[in-house]
Amino acid sequence: MSKGNYVDILPLSGKYVPFSGDEVIGTVNDMTSSNWLFDINSPYPGVLHASESPWKVEFGATAKYLELGDNVTARILSVDDSKHVQLTMRDQSLRKLKGGHVVDIPYAKVPRVIGKSGSMIEMIKEYSRCKVLIGKNGRIWIDGEVENVLKVAKAIRIIDEESHTHGLTDRIRDFLESSFPSKHG
């Protein structure tokens, strides 16, 4: 889309740049006495202070609640000019993700996985009967029967590879129908 001398470009690849208010899925990278550092699939780590967590964390007891490698959903609280990222989990919907499987895709493809007003993701959930959470940062958490989870991961990989082509939704529907034959006849 162009406007005067400006052009708006949708990238096909690239790194996620954190934006205040985005809901992301992070993985614990490192921790201090009062902070967790998250890998949020971006050049910048996300900092979650104990006071922004849903728990009452005593000083030095961060490891009791989240350990290295744990996944959470979090919201980006603030990003300053040099891209220092603060996270928050103080919301009903934000939580630690227990179990499940995490896959990464380029953040630019997130809208393709969600589809028009959620059509793609709803279709995937319906066929697979898996729980699927998508972070704005391109990290996707899938939980359910192991077999089904792997099929959903495959479907997401197809969306990633073919996101720029036409008739994607139909092809994904075909894939899901052949992968989950029991449902829909």
Add this chain to the structure above:
Amino acid sequence: MSMDLPEGMKLIDENGKRLDGRNADELRPIRIEAGVLRRADGSAYVEMGKNKILAAVYGPRECHPRHLQDPTRAIVQCHYNMLSFSVDDRKRPGPDRRSVEISKIVGEALEYSIFLEQFPRTSIDVYIAVLQANAGTRCAGLTAASVAVADAGIPMRDLIPACAAGKVADTIVLDLNKEEDNFGDADLPLAYIPRTGEVLLLQMDGHLTQAEFNRAIELAKGGCSQIYAVQQDALRRKYSIAAGENGGKEEEARGNVA
């Protein structure tokens, strides 16, 4: 710069053809492939005549060593490396004066084209590996690196095509090969963006008169325009192939990335 011409070697024959049969204003055959490395964020492979060059881009990512970090913008760390088997006599591996210089100038050209201010505190790491060298590797390296940066999805002002012109046997010619570079009178590598007319890299080895210099610049700019088209095509092709394999929607896919 010129060495003694081996006996019986004619850089330009009676018909005005060069050693490899090219005309004075002709590029060597060029082929560019984008996205050839799976684990890199962006990559490209360039063949320009007998030059074979691989470029990989990682980032923007956390900057190491930390003291190089800039709180306001990203930095470009470019590493040009000639592999030991890239030339006739084995090249001693590792950085040397020449490769440090080329890393610097190529990195600076890339720095100019990338919107660095969008990624403060990060580093964009560019690795250029010369698998086979036949003169003009700095230009081919920059051509490859710039496609790799675009493939990595890093926002940039434009692709950077680069090529050299020079003086061989009293004639101004485009894109010197190994023999012409070794036994010629002058070499003038140029990186130039056809869309805006900006010059991002210009060096000269040897002597040229003002008129010869102007002619060489003109030739090199023409060469850059041709390479620019090949660069764009490489990026388009990367996405149209994926579509072609999965249902033949090639044309539509082309439209989407154009």
